[in-house]
């Protein structure tokens with residue numbers, strides 16, 4: 001049962017399966033993890049995030065490589081379910097600037113997979129994960145991602161998503177639209193004149209207007225609704241400001257912190273296995289100076305983790321220093 005296993009044993013298993021492209025076992029472990037996430041016991045629930053954060057730290061490049069090679073199974077049904085697991089692991093790991101920088105380095109291989117995720121229609125959850133990934137990638141990649149996104153047809157995808165969510169006011173649908181609004185705001189702020197013109201000429205502004213009116217009428221008060229409204233306003237501001245908004249004013253680190261804060265489920269943990277303490281509101285954990293992936297509540301924990309094996313794992317097995 002879940003409680004008898006340590007974080008490290010889950011991480012070790014997952015890393016092994018990711019390495020071997022063993023989707024079946026990966027899916028099995030992930031299903032167990034999802035049960036932990038849904039658990040009412042806080043310890044299990046928190047351990048889900050501990051495992052995911054740890055995978056992002058020790059297997060960043062393995063995970064990136066896996067995403068670029070997905071889906072690999074021959075039958076369509078398995079393709080999709082494998083992709084769901086891979087995208088889950090992937091998007092949950094996109095919580096540090098260093099990890100996202102590594103992801104963006106491989107953007108030409110990763111983007112086709114993420115766009116496959118948002119273009120399929122069978123699993124709405126997968127669409128949402130795809131949008132989360134795209135948003136977190138552009139937060140850090142800034143202007144370098146605008147052109148690749150436009151080439152892959154981001155505007156068409158955003159428009160279709162908002163349009164197909166018009167009929168239903170459900171919390172997951174609202175969340176998907178919130179990511180659409182976030183992406184529009186980011187593209188308007190970071191894109192050049194041509195990008196801005198394309199957005200203004202598209203049906204997106206109108207579709208968003210209609211959606212927001214309907215959302216306000218519905219009088220639901222989920223946090224996701226505030227997200228949509230906030231980013232809708234940001235997008236509106238960027239329409240008006242035009243070329244006066246400067247991409248140089250964009251601060252990746254702040255934007256990512258802001259984004260993670262909105263996702264109330266994300267916690268930050270000390271990376272030292274005997275500790276794994278949660279970062280409190282006023283606290284600021286320090287990153288390992290070398291890999292910038294592991295985080296510590298104190299210099300003592302950093303030293304301890306180094307001795308316990310981070311020395312071998314830091315950067316090693318995580319590809320080139322970027």
Ligand SMILES: [Zn+2]
Nearest residue numbers: 270275297301
């Ligand atoms: Zn600690």
Ligand SMILES: [Zn+2]
Nearest residue numbers: 288290291314
């Ligand atoms: Zn390190």
